[in-house]
Amino acid sequence: MSAKYEATVTAPVNIAVIKYWGKRDSALILPTNSSLSVTLSQDHLSTRTTIRASPDFGKDRLWLNGVEEDIAASKRLINSITTARNLRAALEQKLLSEGAPAETVVPLSKWSLHVCSENNFPTAAGLASSASGYAALVKALGVLFDLPQSTSDLSRVARVGSGSACRSMFGGFVAWQAGVSDDGHDSFAVQVADRQHWPELQALILVASDKKKAISSTAGMQTTVETSELFAERVRSVVPKRMEAMQRAIAERDFGTFAEITMRDSNQFHAVCLDTYPPISYMNDISRSIVSLVHAFNAARGRVAAAYTYDAGPNAVIYALKDDMRDLVELVTYCFPRDDSTLLEAFYPNSFAIFDSADQVG
Ligand code: ADP
Ligand code: DP6
Ligand code: CO
Numbered sequence: 001m002s003a004k005y006e007a008t009v010t011a012p013v014n015i016a017v018i019k020y021w022g023k024r025d026s027a028l029i030l031p032t033n034s035s036l037s038v039t040l041s042q043d044h045l046s047t048r049t050t051i052r053a054s055p056d057f058g059k060d061r062l063w064l065n066g067v068e069e070d071i072a073a074s075k076r077l078i079n080s081i082t083t084a085r086n087l088r089a090a091l092e093q094k095l096l097s098e099g100a101p102a103e104t105v106v107p108l109s110k111w112s113l114h115v116c117s118e119n120n121f122p123t124a125a126g127l128a129s130s131a132s133g134y135a136a137l138v139k140a141l142g143v144l145f146d147l148p149q150s151t152s153d154l155s156r157v158a159r160v161g162s163g164s165a166c167r168s169m170f171g172g173f174v175a176w177q178a179g180v181s182d183d184g185h186d187s188f189a190v191q192v193a194d195r196q197h198w199p200e201l202q203a204l205i206l207v208a209s210d211k212k213k214a215i216s217s218t219a220g221m222q223t224t225v226e227t228s229e230l231f232a233e234r235v236r237s238v239v240p241k242r243m244e245a246m247q248r249a250i251a252e253r254d255f256g257t258f259a260e261i262t263m264r265d266s267n268q269f270h271a272v273c274l275d276t277y278p279p280i281s282y283m284n285d286i287s288r289s290i291v292s293l294v295h296a297f298n299a300a301r302g303r304v305a306a307a308y309t310y311d312a313g314p315n316a317v318i319y320a321l322k323d324d325m326r327d328l329v330e331l332v333t334y335c336f337p338r339d340d341s342t343l344l345e346a347f348y349p350n351s352f353a354i355f356d357s358a359d360q361v362g
Contacts (some may be wrong), residue, residue, distance in 0.1 A: 107300035126313010134161030135168035259307030
């Protein structure tokens with residue numbers, strides 16, 4: 001009987017405050033612009049992935065949320081697994097060339113893998129499942145293969161699965177540097193501040209719909225790159241200055257600036273989606289009413305006390321400081337009552353809140 005080679009990990013989602021939207025290279029997943037995100041606590045939203053390797057498995061297989069996916073049909077899955085496998089092969093070579101006895105160097109790079117992955121939150125609904133999903137895959141491969149690479153190095157492997165996944169390799173505040181190369185060596189994630197840097201900052205998740213989006217992020221951004229004129233302007237003149245201003249706001253814990261840039265960047269990303277031809281609308285009526293509610297909340301406070309942001313889906317993430325978040329949750333609960341009232345008190349960085357507004361408005 002052969003020994004079991006297996007690894008289990010979890011990975012968090014991250015929600016961008018400067019959005020990644022557009023690739024300059026679709027195969028390597030090289031972005032048109034840098035982006036910046038906050039990694040959320042794994043207490044409520046996370047992916048859990050187990051990978052087992054065996055010389056007896058005939059081929060690589062993957063089960064996502066209990067259903068087998070066709071790996072052969074997914075270039076990005078093949079790319080991330082192959083990239084990690086190549087790193088393992090290089091490690092095996094190195095160990096052997098350094099004189100390690102052959103029987104101590106397990107030829108995992110030659111074995112097939114069975115991957116089992118579960119998201120404990122809606123998949124493909126704009127809550128960054130591809131980010132936590134591919135980050136978990138690559139973390140598990142790193143553990144299974146005993147890879148010596150740094151987290152930023154491994155973030156490149158996650159990137160070839162899903163761009164946003166490179167940022168989920170770190171906690172706290174994370175930048176994905178777009179890089180300028182053709183081979184992607186300079187396109188990876190770095191942590192700009194750890195989660196203890198700003199403990200008062202919290203995130204509230206409002207689930208407006210848990211349905212799978214009609215247009216995947218991958219397909220949506222490709223059409224944007226091909227058809228939107230606004231998009232080129234965003235990449236050229238808006239994002240670079242926002243990246244700088246955002247990093248300064250985080251360093252100084254300046255919530256007003258952090259919040260305004262976050263909302264403006266979410267709005268511009270969705271404007272670029274509408275400027276895509278045919279247009280793409282990820283937000284729905286509930287999303288838009290939450291935008292109005294946040295602006296009303298800020299107007300009532302006489303300062304920017306909360307910021308909404310939406311990924312490629314209708315679900316809102318609201319950032320606020322702890323004291324304001326308490327009042328905001330009360331307001332949201334009042335405006336979006338739920339029959340079964342599932343309100344989880346769960347904040348970043350200790351935990352974070354999920355308010356499922358179902359299909360009700362006002
Ligand atoms: P999201 O907004 O949830 O990130 P995307 O359109 O970017 O939506 O990506 C969704 C796709 O990501 C899924 O259809 C699936 O192919 C992939 N994905 C999601 N979760 C996982 C996972 N845990 N493991 C592997 N792939 C995953
Ligand atoms: C709107 O990383 O999901 O969430 O690289 O094609 O897998 P692929 O796309 P993905 O795009 C995320 C887009 C976004 C913004 C962001 O997370 O920065
Ligand atoms: Co995604």
